[in-house]
Amino acid sequence: MLVLDQERFDIVALVHEIADAVEMEATAHRITVKVGSGVSQPPVYVFADRRRIGQVVTNLLTNSIKYGREGGCTTISFIDMFDRVMIEVADNGVGIAEKNIPRVFERFFRVDKSRSREQGGTGLGLAIVKNAVILHGGTISVHNNDGGGLCFEFTLRA
Ligand code: ATP
Ligand code: MG
Numbered sequence: 343m344l345v346l347d348q349e350r351f352d353i354v355a356l357v358h359e360i361a362d363a364v365e366m367e368a369t370a371h372r373i374t375v376k377v378g379s380g381v382s383q384p385p386v387y388v389f390a391d392r393r394r395i396g397q398v399v400t401n402l403l404t405n406s407i408k409y410g411r412e413g414g415c416t417t418i419s420f421i422d423m424f425d426r427v428m429i430e431v432a433d434n435g436v437g438i439a440e441k442n443i444p445r446v447f448e449r450f451f452r453v454d455k456s457r458s459r460e461q462g463g464t465g466l467g468l469a470i471v472k473n474a475v476i477l478h479g480g481t482i483s484v485h486n487n488d489g490g491g492l493c494f495e496f497t498l499r500a
Contacts (some may be wrong), residue, residue: 346477351392352385353429353498354378357418360399368407368416373433375403376417386420388427388498394474395498401467402431402494408463410435410491426480426497434491446484447472471496 354377361368361375368375377383388395399418406416410433421428438446438453445451450465475482475496482496 344477346391346394348389348391348478350387350389353388353390353395353427354383354386354420356392356396357399357429360396360403361418364400364403364407367404371407371410372413373407373410374415375407376415378418378420383420386422386427388500390478390498391474394477398471398474398496399429399431401471405467406431406433406435406492409433414491422500423497425500427500428495428497430493430495432487432491432493434487434489437486437490437492440486443484443486447482 357377361377364375378386403416403418410416414434416431416433419430419432421430442451442453446453447468448465449469451468452463452465471494472482475498478498480497480499482494484492484494487493
């Protein structure tokens with residue numbers, strides 16, 4: 343669990359693979375997934391455990407689809423920070439109440455139990471996401487967007 347198998351890889355290609363894998367689910371919710379700046383998005387290399395970061399992106403993308411609004415959009419952006427890369431996963435769904443923001447990474451924490459139960463999760467996804475990012479020596483944070491929706495940001499070694 344604590345051992346990382348790190349290598350250099352293109353995080354943009356990984357995000358494209360995952361976006362393709364969740365496409366059916368996204369379409370069912372009429373949610374569009376946008377990866378970087380589209381076709382002109384250049385590769386972005388990180389040094390990390392590709393499988394573990396794949397789980398992180400899968401969790402964040404799946405959440406944005408499950409809790410996003412019908413007809414909405416999820417955007418994944420890559421920000422060059424010299425020795426780090428910041429990956430941003432933003433949706434335009436309902437977001438979460440400000441008072442719950444500090445709690446989203448807690449194990450078994452779920453906002454609006456009745457609505458969440460319909461979606462059938464356990465509340466472990468974000469706890470696992472945070473663990474994986476911290477294990478890589480990265481940071482992760484979350485905030486509500488000004489225009490509505492939730493935005494997760496995490497960093498990895500460039
Ligand atoms: P699991 O991921 O274990 O299947 P889960 O999705 O309920 O279950 P988390 O991924 O840890 O658990 O998310 C915790 C809670 O945070 C969710 O139940 C949901 O209420 C809220 N949440 C997570 N992502 C979003 C999002 N993009 N928009 C709105 N609410 C969200
Ligand atoms: Mg989840």
